[in-house]
Amino acid sequence: MEKTALTGIDGLDDVLCGGFTRRHVFLLEGSPGTGKTTIALQFLKQGADQGERCLYITLSETEEELRETAASHNMQLPDGIEIFELVPPESLLDADQQQSLLYSSDLELGEATKLIFEAFERLRPSRVVLDSLSEIRLLAQSSLRYRRQILALKHYFSKTGATVLLLDDMTSESMDKTVHSVVHGVVHLEQLAPDYGSERRRLRIIKYRGRAFRGGYHDFTIKTGGVAVFPRLRAIEHRSNFEREAVGSGITRLDELLGGGIERGSSTLLIGPAGTGKSLFALQFVNAAVERGEKAAIFIFDEELGLLFARTKALGLDIERLRDDGAVHIEQLDAAELSPGEFAQRVRDRVAGFDAKTVVIDSINGYQASMPEENALILHMHELLQYLNRQGTNTFLTVAQHGLVGDMKSPVDVTYLADTVILLRYFESLGKVKRAVSVIKKRTGMHEDTIRELRISHEGLTLGEPLAGFQGILRGVPTFVGDGQAKSGILDNGGDHS
16 A cells, blocks of 8 residues: 555645655644535545545534535545444433533543544544544533543554544634644645635645645635645746747748747747737737647637637638647636636646647736736746746737826736737827837847837738837837938838738
């Protein structure tokens, strides 16, 4: 038998670095509704599927309620799991027969302990769940008797060689840490309610004696099928070897603006006001990647997919066809329903399982909506971008700035995280609204320091010649300071389709 008992939840086993050490007692704590029972059932099912005998001792729920919980997750409890429903003797439910001179808790606690030991001796299981400690705490009535009872349970189970999971719903008024000092490890579950959107759940390993584990908070969800845990991403653990080379966009003048393209394994930030073509820029690189025989993954926060497909098809990019051909994975996300940990896991799955070499996140504004704090967003983005870069993946992020012209501000500054920053702007010219594009940062080589006019038509993106002789284009109202030839470059319909 292996030294560790897997929980049956891949993400939790990853956080625990292999599961629960056998022959020890662990505490799973969390307020009601955080998923303790579901995790406990998955833990026992994993053992039963491996041929182990398992025992679920319940003091708070009936056997019928537990089986209904399992059925709600389409979980068939194997024959190897026995549910022992510990109910008080009938005499204790009869007010006329209750003790008056002797505290009833003295009888109840001793009787409950005796029944627990009898059930264990009868089955001799390898895995045990005791649900819940709050009932034992009530029976003990004092912290001293409660600690003695927990120690007695621990010493008994340690001699039997069973792996035990104690559940605690943390309903006591005082934050009693008695069990923390006694058990071998503690898993703490939390449920958070944002101002808008579904609840968020996360867990943390508070203690694990003699064992390394993944510290910090890890997001998890409860869905049909059970609990899914998303371990916190640590980019330093994921390295790969790939050839760093320049990859193009398929548009000659854009590649010239970028100094020959972008480097493989780098991140590019497209920043500008709404409607300047940020998404189209990113999708142009997706199309170029597919033409090179690579796959791409697109994560959309802000736009409905049907509208995106129709809009891009009219501009010469048939993203829907690329999806249907299996070259592109595209996913529409709801920021109100998605935790940052789950999103990072989805991106990782597409890179590892789908072999996506280009990833588009459109937009950071939508991603930010799923974050509780801006500081947390920066840390999440840093780890995610570092991970993608180390996999040789090209990442494209879009950020919509507030305003249309003039001094615009971004909701969050991630420019220092990206390797390349492309700036898009509106400007006014003789009563017409036009677009300009420039590269303001590129870590991996030289790039043009010019500003080019950008046109969007049914043929896609078109870049013009550098706008020489003008000042103030990025402010939105340019002033002509050059000769007539330069001025004509901004007023005509020039520019090629390369």
